[in-house]
Amino acid sequence: MPNTAPEAALIVKTVHVAVGVLLRAGRVLIARRPEGVHQGGLLEFPGGKVEPGETVQQALCREVAEETGLTVTPEQLQPLINIRHDYGDKRVLLDAWIARDVQGEAEGREGQSIQWLAPEALRDEDFPAANRPIIRALRLPDQLAITGDIRDPEAGLQKLHLALSGAASPPLVVLRAPALESPPYVALALEAARVCDRAGAALVVHGEPGVFDRVPGACGVHLPWHQAERYTERPVPDRAWLGVSCHNEPQLRHAEKLGADYVTLGNVLPTPSHPGREGLGWARFGELVAHAAVPVYGLGGLALAHRPKAQAEGAQGIAGISFWWS
Structure with missing residues (x-):
C-alpha cells in the first residue's frame, strides 16, 4: 500500500552561540570570519557554540581563550542582549555578554585577523545580519x-x-x-x-x-x-x-x-x-x-x-x- 502520509516538515535546529563583546580603552575586539564558513569574510565578535553541560558564561570564557588567548572570567561578564535570527538555512540564538577592561594581548589563534575598533567604526554591512542589534546595544547608553x-x-x-x-x-x-x-x-x-x-x-x-x-x-x-x-x-x-x-x-x-x-x-x-x-x-x-x-x-x-x-x-x-x- 503506498505511503500517503505527508512528508515531515524540515526541522531547523537553533544553535545557541555565546558572543563576547570585549572592551578595552573604549574599543571592542573584532575578528574576521574565515572564508569558506557560514557568513565567511564578514566581521564578528569572539565566541562560539555553547556545548552540552556548559553555561553560556563557561562557553564564552572557553571560546575567548581558544580564539584570542585572552582570559575572561565569568565574574567579568554582564548580559548585553539576546538575539534570535533565522538565516533560512540556519537559526541562531546569539547570547551576547559584555566584559570591560579586558587585559592581555589578543591574537588570532585560529588564523583569523583581529583588531580593536571604536564602536562608532562598526558598520552593519560588515557583519552578519544577526549581529546588528549587538552593535546597537554596544553604542546605546544604559x-x-x-x-x-x-x-x-x-x-x-x-x-x-x-x-x-x-x-x-x-x-x-x-x-x-x-x-x-x-x-x-x-x-x-x-x-x-x-x-x-x-x-x-x-x-x-x-x-x-x-x-x-x-x-x-x-x-x-x-x-x-x-x-x-x-x-x-x-x-x-x-x-x-x-x-x-x-x-x-x-x-x-x-x-x-x-x-x-x-x-x-x-x-x-x-x-x-x-x-x-x-x-x-x-x-x-x-x-x-x-x-x-x-x-x-x-x-x-x-x-x-x-x-x-x-x-x-x-x-x-x-x-x-x-x-x-x-
Missing part, C-alpha cells in the same frame, strides 16, 4: 532620559539645562512635549539640541518622523505607539536612531519590522503617571526582553536603582523621567 511634558518652551529649556548640569546627567535625551503643535515643538527642539550638545548629550526628538528632518541637531526620533503603528517600514534614514514605545509583544514585533534601533517597554511597575494600570512585572518583562530582537529599555515606575535588575533581565537599561527630571 539609561534613556525622557523629559517631562514640556508645555512652556522657555521654562522647559531652563529645566533641561538644569537637569543636564546635575549629577545624573544622561548621554541621550528624548524631548517629549506632546501638548505643543509642530512649529513650536521644532523651535524648542532646535534650542534643546544646542543645550544638549553643550552638555555632551545627544537629543532624540519625539513624535512623528518628519520632525527629525526639521531638527538638524537631533540624532534620532522616538515614535509613540500611535505613530509607530501607522508605518510598515522604517520611516527615518539609517543614520538616525529610531526608537519606539511598546507595551506588549505584538507591538515589539511591529517595532522590529520597522527596523527600530531600540524600544521602550512598560510600564514595568505601577507608576503614578498611569494610575490604575497594572505593571508587566519583572517576570513578564524578562520574557518579552528574551524574545526581542532589539535593545529594550524598561520603562514605568523605575529608578536608577532598578537598572541592574533590568539588565539582569536582559534589558539595555532603563528609561524614564523621574530619575533625572525633578
Whole structure:
C-alpha cells in the first residue's frame, strides 16, 4: 500500500552561540570570519557554540581563550542582549555578554585577523545580519532620559539645562512635549539640541518622523505607539536612531519590522503617571526582553536603582523621567 502520509516538515535546529563583546580603552575586539564558513569574510565578535553541560558564561570564557588567548572570567561578564535570527538555512540564538577592561594581548589563534575598533567604526554591512542589534546595544547608553511634558518652551529649556548640569546627567535625551503643535515643538527642539550638545548629550526628538528632518541637531526620533503603528517600514534614514514605545509583544514585533534601533517597554511597575494600570512585572518583562530582537529599555515606575535588575533581565537599561527630571 503506498505511503500517503505527508512528508515531515524540515526541522531547523537553533544553535545557541555565546558572543563576547570585549572592551578595552573604549574599543571592542573584532575578528574576521574565515572564508569558506557560514557568513565567511564578514566581521564578528569572539565566541562560539555553547556545548552540552556548559553555561553560556563557561562557553564564552572557553571560546575567548581558544580564539584570542585572552582570559575572561565569568565574574567579568554582564548580559548585553539576546538575539534570535533565522538565516533560512540556519537559526541562531546569539547570547551576547559584555566584559570591560579586558587585559592581555589578543591574537588570532585560529588564523583569523583581529583588531580593536571604536564602536562608532562598526558598520552593519560588515557583519552578519544577526549581529546588528549587538552593535546597537554596544553604542546605546544604559539609561534613556525622557523629559517631562514640556508645555512652556522657555521654562522647559531652563529645566533641561538644569537637569543636564546635575549629577545624573544622561548621554541621550528624548524631548517629549506632546501638548505643543509642530512649529513650536521644532523651535524648542532646535534650542534643546544646542543645550544638549553643550552638555555632551545627544537629543532624540519625539513624535512623528518628519520632525527629525526639521531638527538638524537631533540624532534620532522616538515614535509613540500611535505613530509607530501607522508605518510598515522604517520611516527615518539609517543614520538616525529610531526608537519606539511598546507595551506588549505584538507591538515589539511591529517595532522590529520597522527596523527600530531600540524600544521602550512598560510600564514595568505601577507608576503614578498611569494610575490604575497594572505593571508587566519583572517576570513578564524578562520574557518579552528574551524574545526581542532589539535593545529594550524598561520603562514605568523605575529608578536608577532598578537598572541592574533590568539588565539582569536582559534589558539595555532603563528609561524614564523621574530619575533625572525633578
